[in-house]
Amino acid sequence: MNRLVGCQKPAAFIALAMALALLLAACSDESNQMLRLPSEAHTHESLIAQTAAADVLYEQQAVNGTRTAQIFETETELLTRWRRFSG
Amino acid sequence: MAESSVKTVVKSPVERKAYFGDLHVHTTYSFDAYAFGTLATPYDAYRYARGEAIRSPAGFNMQLTRPMDFYAVTDHGMFLGLAEAAADTSTEFSKHPFSERYYGLNAPKNMGTSALDVLDRMRTFSSFVPTAVSQIRSGELDRDEVLGIVRSAWRDSINAADEFYEPGTFTTFAAYEYTSSTSDRGNLHRNVVFQDTHNLPREPFSRLHSSNPEDLWQWMDDLRSKGIESLAIPHNSNGSNGQMFKLVDWAGDPLDDDYAQQRIRNEPIVEITQIKGTSETHPMLSSKDEFASFEIMPFRVATNALSQVKGSYVREALLNGLVLEQQGMTDPYQFGFIGSSDTHTGASQNVESDFVSKLGLLSATAEQRGSVPASGLAGELEYQANRVLAKFGGNPALRVKINGDVYTGGATPTFGASGFAAAWAEENTRESLYSAFRRKEVFATSGSRIQIRLFAGFGFDQKMLYDADGIEQAYAKGVTMGGTLTSKATIGEVPSFLVMASADPESAPLQRLQIIKGWVDAEGTYEEVIDIACSGGDSVNPKTNRCPDNGATVDLRDCSINEATGAGQLTALWQDPEFKAEQRAFYYARAIENPTCRWSTWDAVRAGVSPRPDLPTTLQERAWSSPIHYTPVFEKQEQH
Numbered sequence: 215m216n217r218l219v220g221c222q223k224p225a226a227f228i229a230l231a232m233a234l235a236l237l238l239a240a241c242s243d244e245s246n247q248m249l250r251l252p253s254e255a256h257t258h259e260s261l262i263a264q265t266a267a268a269d270v271l272y273e274q275q276a277v278n279g280t281r282t283a284q285i286f287e288t289e290t291e292l293l294t295r296w297r298r299f300s301g
Numbered sequence: 302m303a304e305s306s307v308k309t310v311v312k313s314p315v316e317r318k319a320y321f322g323d324l325h326v327h328t329t330y331s332f333d334a335y336a337f338g339t340l341a342t343p344y345d346a347y348r349y350a351r352g353e354a355i356r357s358p359a360g361f362n363m364q365l366t367r368p369m370d371f372y373a374v375t376d377h378g379m380f381l382g383l384a385e386a387a388a389d390t391s392t393e394f395s396k397h398p399f400s401e402r403y404y405g406l407n408a409p410k411n412m413g414t415s416a417l418d419v420l421d422r423m424r425t426f427s428s429f430v431p432t433a434v435s436q437i438r439s440g441e442l443d444r445d446e447v448l449g450i451v452r453s454a455w456r457d458s459i460n461a462a463d464e465f466y467e468p469g470t471f472t473t474f475a476a477y478e479y480t481s482s483t484s485d486r487g488n489l490h491r492n493v494v495f496q497d498t499h500n501l502p503r504e505p506f507s508r509l510h511s512s513n514p515e516d517l518w519q520w521m522d523d524l525r526s527k528g529i530e531s532l533a534i535p536h537n538s539n540g541s542n543g544q545m546f547k548l549v550d551w552a553g554d555p556l557d558d559d560y561a562q563q564r565i566r567n568e569p570i571v572e573i574t575q576i577k578g579t580s581e582t583h584p585m586l587s588s589k590d591e592f593a594s595f596e597i598m599p600f601r602v603a604t605n606a607l608s609q610v611k612g613s614y615v616r617e618a619l620l621n622g623l624v625l626e627q628q629g630m631t632d633p634y635q636f637g638f639i640g641s642s643d644t645h646t647g648a649s650q651n652v653e654s655d656f657v658s659k660l661g662l663l664s665a666t667a668e669q670r671g672s673v674p675a676s677g678l679a680g681e682l683e684y685q686a687n688r689v690l691a692k693f694g695g696n697p698a699l700r701v702k703i704n705g706d707v708y709t710g711g712a713t714p715t716f717g718a719s720g721f722a723a724a725w726a727e728e729n730t731r732e733s734l735y736s737a738f739r740r741k742e743v744f745a746t747s748g749s750r751i752q753i754r755l756f757a758g759f760g761f762d763q764k765m766l767y768d769a770d771g772i773e774q775a776y777a778k779g780v781t782m783g784g785t786l787t788s789k790a791t792i793g794e795v796p797s798f799l800v801m802a803s804a805d806p807e808s809a810p811l812q813r814l815q816i817i818k819g820w821v822d823a824e825g826t827y828e829e830v831i832d833i834a835c836s837g838g839d840s841v842n843p844k845t846n847r848c849p850d851n852g853a854t855v856d857l858r859d860c861s862i863n864e865a866t867g868a869g870q871l872t873a874l875w876q877d878p879e880f881k882a883e884q885r886a887f888y889y890a891r892a893i894e895n896p897t898c899r900w901s902t903w904d905a906v907r908a909g910v911s912p913r914p915d916l917p918t919t920l921q922e923r924a925w926s927s928p929i930h931y932t933p934v935f936e937k938q939e940q941h
Binding site: 223245250251252255261262264265269272273284287288289290293294 | 411437438444452455456459482484485486500502503504506508509510511512518520524527529555583584585593594597598599600604605606607658697698714715786902906915917918
């Protein structure tokens with residue numbers, strides 16, 4: 215079966231998440247993550263830091279990645295098909 | 302250069318009416334839509350556009366209150382239909398080991414919307430594209446078999462378009478999305494729309510053929526030389542990280558005239574608003590435009606990284622186009638505007654009070670959309686679990702805590718209930734609408750069916766606003782949106798702009814009518830926003846160029862508005878007091894509604910909670926005309 219069906223919210227995962235959550239909740243110093251408004255996001259320090267981290271990751275992925283892989287040849291062959299509408 | 306084969310409609314332009322539609326719709330054939338649980342086919346999408354109810358992946362009905370006039374299914378050309386073929390155990394492709402993990406992905410028992418369900422769904426699907434690419438390259442997956450699936454899905458998408466095309470009543474187009482991006486996740490997506498279905502390529506040109514949009518344009522030119530006419534519509538430039546309208550080509554070289562001509566030949570219009578935000582402009586670029594913060598989606602598409610503002614917005618591109626033209630080049634950015642939705646459920650999402658976003662099972666509930674807090678212990682657990690996962694490379698923005706409440710973070714809450722593509726066309730047919738797209742007599746709205754007209758010319762007078770043949774005169778004496786005004790400037794006349802807007806009877810009244818002007822001189826580029834008509838008969842303050850507050854209000858307890866304010870129609874004949882005959886400029890019109898509740902506020906009202914504090918509670922729906930460019934003829938002046 216596929217992983218989705220196989221997962222079925224395993225109790226172990228939930229228990230682990232709860233334990234970690236309680237641990238973190240007990241000792242975390244949570245700051246308010248309010249952005250003010252989306253149009254002000256570019257001045258938000260945590261988003262700027264998050265972006266810098268993402269850029270490092272994307273740069274690494276670009277070296278070995280498959281995002282720009284060309285796997286099909288360009289062609290302009292036309293489709294032959296039965297058309298239901300000919301207007 | 303490829304010859305144009307655009308078909309024209311032999312009718313008077315006076316007969317042109319406003320038609321509303323959506324040129325950006327995904328269905329089950331898109332790999333990501335399938336991952337979101339979407340089972341709606343292109344046929345279902347067209348049924349929805351005609352007014353029928355279709356099922357959301359989460360099981361509820363989605364239905365328009367008013368049918369669309371036109372609709373185009375634009376599934377991702379990249380691996381078109383492949384996810385569905387992998388998950389459907391009756392297909393040959395499903396027998397490949399690659400497909401096993403997708404079996405039953407969208408079976409009824411797997412269509413949950415809990416955080417764990419969604420997390421597992423996305424974890425299952427995250428490797429779909431990279432694995433498919435790497436297995437095709439390695440030979441584990443048969444390239445021809447994959448192409449066969451793509452071609453079959455493409456044929457079916459075209460068949461759906463033809464089956465639902467009803468000339469005069471409802472128009473469909475064969476279309477798909479070219480889904481490219483740069484290595485920094487700069488969005489370079491385009492929708493490719495074909496004029497008709499008489500002859501079409503047997504497969505869509507996708508990112509898997511080339512990530513370089515210039516190769517897409519060449520493919521379109523090659524098809525055009527075979528009589529197959531199409532156009533590409535860039536979208537989500539806001540999420541392009543400055544890549545969509547940068548001033549170098551794919552290779553990093555300065556733009557040249559060949560590039561500019563090929564680009565504008567293939568991309569005459571741009572999508573400036575959709576669910577993933579509005580790309581008109583940004584407050585960081587247009588600090589004097591107090592309406593510029595409208596539905597800003599600040600991230601690169603499908604990431605939690607901020608998108609660089611410069612190079613990502615349409616108004617700035619229009620200005621840069623003027624500079625290039627002044628330098629003697631063709632303007633590659635002299636485009637018209639449309640909106641569309643980019644829904645991934647087959648169903649457009651244009652109504653604030655009824656918005657379920659675009660992500661199927663990932664945005665089916667208000668909690669998922671981030672408009673109301675996740676409830677109690679579950680929300681806290683999700684938040685803390687997300688913090689742990691973030692330390693191991695997970696997305697830190699999935700959950701955020703605001704004033705003690707846990708919300709969905711990232712881009713989803715910044716999505717908007719937008720938008721419409723609208724065209725002034727003689728009739729509701731492929732020929733007529735496509736011709737309107739080509740001549741850029743199109744406009745965008747953020748979701749309301751506001752109608753907007755813009756003409757520019759010499760010899761206009763006030764009577765044209767009221768005369769029965771005023772529009773006929775405007776067509777005869779001037780140019781309409783998408784056009785270029787050049788004549789008579791040499792003799793010192795100042796052009797007039799005729800602007801008309803009608804409110805959507807099912808939305809709020811209009812508050813104001815504006816002209817946005819951009820121009821260039823030897824020192825640089827400039828922009829200005831000028832109110833030209835105010836509701837309630839108020840006059841524009843000549844010092845601020847703004848209408849007074851018209852007293853429109855929204856009651857955030859129930860989203861009711863005071864409908865006594867505002868206008869059903871606003872019109873103006875305006876002359877630019879700063880017009881200079883030798884100065885290149887563009888002008889477009891913007892019609893702004895009175896404020897109404899944003900979708901996130903509607904969600905909060907229904908849930909009985911306060912609106913999320915870091916989202917706008919209200920917004921002002923709007924329509925944007927395509928620009929009219931003014932091009933001086935000073936070369937001739939110099940000869941004089």
